[in-house]
Amino acid sequence: MKEFINYLEQVFYLNKHQIDFVVSRAKELHLQKDDFFSEAGKVPKRVGFIVNGIFRYCYYNDKGEEITNYFVGENNFITDYPNFEANTISGEYIQAVTDCQLLVFSKENWVEISNELTQWNHLIDRSYNQCLLDAIGKRSPLVSEDATTRYLSFLKNFPGFVNRIPLSYVASYLGITQQSLSRIRKNIA
Structure with missing residues (x-):
């Protein structure tokens, strides 16, 4: 939990009351290596913050080959954000590459945080855009x-x-x- 609080204080600039509110909506989750956080063909229903471990984003190409698209490690959020927000079916998997410890937010809790903290959506969008730019910068x-x-x-x-x-x-x-x-x-x- 300490890692998440440090992240919120550094990236989102929230006060103690706001941090306590966000933290109160999180649930701890442990995934074993090879477990899926999110699966293709399903609507993503949660957002996770990686406390410990590594995840990979992957999909199957038109030849049926498994393609690893990206890796995400500690102190980062994971979700299929566009499909999570739009409540639409995902085309990729998010899989634990190692045993992982996360803090997880349900869709309902995520919306509740967004409704309570007026700057939350702006902060999340900024964070998502930075992650996207980082991914493109590493992948291009x-x-x-x-x-x-x-x-x-x-x-x-x-x-x-x-x-x-x-x-x-x-x-x-x-x-x-x-x-x-x-x-x-x-x-x-």
């Missing part, structure tokens, strides 16, 4: 770089993740085979 160079450069960029953009997550997910994110990733890792070691 992957299109034009060679595989070794992509892997080095991954190490820089997701420090400490490579030792905590399956290499198959890293390879999928980088758009290469696991065998290619093994060769790259061997060559730069």
Whole structure:
């Protein structure tokens, strides 16, 4: 809970009463590695704040191949935000890559916070836009770089993740085979 309060104080600039109100609406949730926080084909019904662990956003392409789109670690919110807000069906999965501890807000509690704190939607939109820009900034160079450069960029953009997550997910994110990733890792070691 301490991590979440620190996050709120630094990012959202809320006073103690507002923080207490937000915290009172959160529920603790523990997910095991490989559990899903949100699934494709379903309407996302909750927002989570990652206290400990790593999640990945993934989907299946038209060939039925599983594609890892992004990773999110501690001190970040997770949800399929556009579909959560619009109450529409998601096209992607949010899966625990490690055992995870979260604080979770139901749709009802999220709306209640929004109604109580007039600046909440603005703060969340700003936070979501920053996350989107970060994701694009980390993902865009992957299109034009060679595989070794992509892997080095991954190490820089997701420090400490490579030792905590399956290499198959890293390879999928980088758009290469696991065998290619093994060769790259061997060559730069």
